[in-house]
Amino acid sequence: MEKTNKPKNARFAAFIKKNLYLILMIVCVIAIATMVAVTYAVRQKGTENAIDVSAKEQPSHTETDVTDKPTSTDEPKDEPTASDEVLFDLPLEGETVGVFANDTLVYNATLNQWSTHEAYDVAAEAGTEVKCVYDGKVESITTSVLRGTEVVVLHGNGMKTVYSLLGSDVKVSVGADVKKGDVIGHIAETGTFEKHKGPHLHLEVWNAEGEKVDPTLFFESTDK
Ligand SMILES: [Zn+2]
Numbered sequence: 628m629e630k631t632n633k634p635k636n637a638r639f640a641a642f643i644k645k646n647l648y649l650i651l652m653i654v655c656v657i658a659i660a661t662m663v664a665v666t667y668a669v670r671q672k673g674t675e676n677a678i679d680v681s682a683k684e685q686p687s688h689t690e691t692d693v694t695d696k697p698t699s700t701d702e703p704k705d706e707p708t709a710s711d712e713v714l715f716d717l718p719l720e721g722e723t724v725g726v727f728a729n730d731t732l733v734y735n736a737t738l739n740q741w742s743t744h745e746a747y748d749v750a751a752e753a754g755t756e757v758k759c760v761y762d763g764k765v766e767s768i769t770t771s772v773l774r775g776t777e778v779v780v781l782h783g784n785g786m787k788t789v790y791s792l793l794g795s796d797v798k799v800s801v802g803a804d805v806k807k808g809d810v811i812g813h814i815a816e817t818g819t820f821e822k823h824k825g826p827h828l829h830l831e832v833w834n835a836e837g838e839k840v841d842p843t844l845f846f847e848s849t850d851k
Pocket of ligand 1: 725744829830
């Protein structure tokens, strides 16, 4: 047994001796390669994480945008006005004879001048009832040559609706609570500032800031 083993062992030992440096080098190369591979793998994981993070940040813009965000999100908050919630009833059934125009000039044949028209005009025969478009309280009733009898209704949200060119025989009094659909007055041939349109209601809507806004924004549908 020894005799057969010895040469084998001897050969193996000789082989090891002969190739010791080579083996050591191979072992070293494998060790270095492993280290490099591990290091690379770890690094790659790190960059993957970094990519993930930046990918998550991307939809919310760059860092500078993120710092700007509070101001940009504050601005649109003011935009949704009462128009999203408030829904008016039509004050009467009739033909639209004037639309809201605050950025274009409309010719007024009666006054022979061009001006904005920040109201909604609905024509109907004299005597046609004009109804309150939304719950509120009558703030004022005035009469003038230009605007006929005019009723202003203040609503709970700070908005106002102004019904101009009415007959003097109004159905409400100052301070009275009015509901949507209550008769306020009637169409008449009073008021001179839009006489060329014939008898009609000149309806204005003022928002809580006192700006005139398009009344049709608050109607479910209008027969334009
Ligand atoms: Zn008008």
